[in-house]
Amino acid sequence: MGTSPAVEGFFDEASNTISYIVADPGTGACAIIDSVLDIDYAAGRITYDSADRLIAAVRERGLTLQWIIETHVHADHLSAAPYIQDKLGGKIGVGARIVEVQETFGKVFNEGTAFQRDGSQFDALFEDGDTYQIGNMTGFAIATPGHTPACMVHVIGDAAFAGDTLFMPDGGSARADFPGGDAGALYDSIQRVLTLPDAMRLFICHDYGPNGRAIAWETTIGQQKADNIHVGGGKTREEFVKFRTERDAQLAMPKLIIPSLQVNMRAGEIPQDDSGVPMLKVPVNGL
Numbered sequence: 001m002g003t004s005p006a007v008e009g010f011f012d013e014a015s016n017t018i019s020y021i022v023a024d025p026g027t028g029a030c031a032i033i034d035s036v037l038d039i040d041y042a043a044g045r046i047t048y049d050s051a052d053r054l055i056a057a058v059r060e061r062g063l064t065l066q067w068i069i070e071t072h073v074h075a076d077h078l079s080a081a082p083y084i085q086d087k088l089g090g091k092i093g094v095g096a097r098i099v100e101v102q103e104t105f106g107k108v109f110n111e112g113t114a115f116q117r118d119g120s121q122f123d124a125l126f127e128d129g130d131t132y133q134i135g136n137m138t139g140f141a142i143a144t145p146g147h148t149p150a151c152m153v154h155v156i157g158d159a160a161f162a163g164d165t166l167f168m169p170d171g172g173s174a175r176a177d178f179p180g181g182d183a184g185a186l187y188d189s190i191q192r193v194l195t196l197p198d199a200m201r202l203f204i205c206h207d208y209g210p211n212g213r214a215i216a217w218e219t220t221i222g223q224q225k226a227d228n229i230h231v232g233g234g235k236t237r238e239e240f241v242k243f244r245t246e247r248d249a250q251l252a253m254p255k256l257i258i259p260s261l262q263v264n265m266r267a268g269e270i271p272q273d274d275s276g277v278p279m280l281k282v283p284v285n286g287l
Contacts, residue, residue: 015036018034020032027135028135029064031068035068039259065089072147072163077256100149111271126152147164158199160200163205169229170213183241202220204219
């Protein structure tokens, strides 16, 4: 809590994702968290406007990119990590349990033996409790499985980045019904996050403006403990699991889940066919 990084959020309207530039005020070193690659899925067309916004901001502010962090393998947008790395450098990091996600969805997408399921597509695999440096700031990785096995919350000074583990207090929490998800594990992970100091800033990855409010992405641990509609006010594990299970059964699959999983489990690289042409698969009745 002794360090207060400069945090700038970038909202992607197409996927309701917030990407972040997190900078060390003392050195100008920074990290990008949860970047977005644009896709017109119907047309099979990739573009880079969202990533270019992040790249331009890093350059305009005179920052040096050291890390490109994925809080988890997203199912609702594609990662722009390799595109950004090519322009600005930095290491791509994700939770070490990515290997479980790769194993699960390697089978779903019939990837065969050419697809490595060891996390080697990433530059760093974070274990629970691992630390890393952004200039003079120390980042701290907390494993928060439940939404996916590889989810992590990253704490950098007085700021924590929740990924999909928590939404804004009136948004609650993420679903836990994807392969490898677990509502009970998600509750346990959230309770662990809520042991952080009440004053800590908490930045979330998605917001949908419940009940027509303006899009928002910053809250605090104290606000979450008091007001989160799914876990706040002392709600029990049993209450949460019952609610989450019933709610998840009513949810449709994210529109971009099929391309997102194939790309994101590869650290943002688009898969190719045997002739080297970028190509996505659509498994029938596989999810």
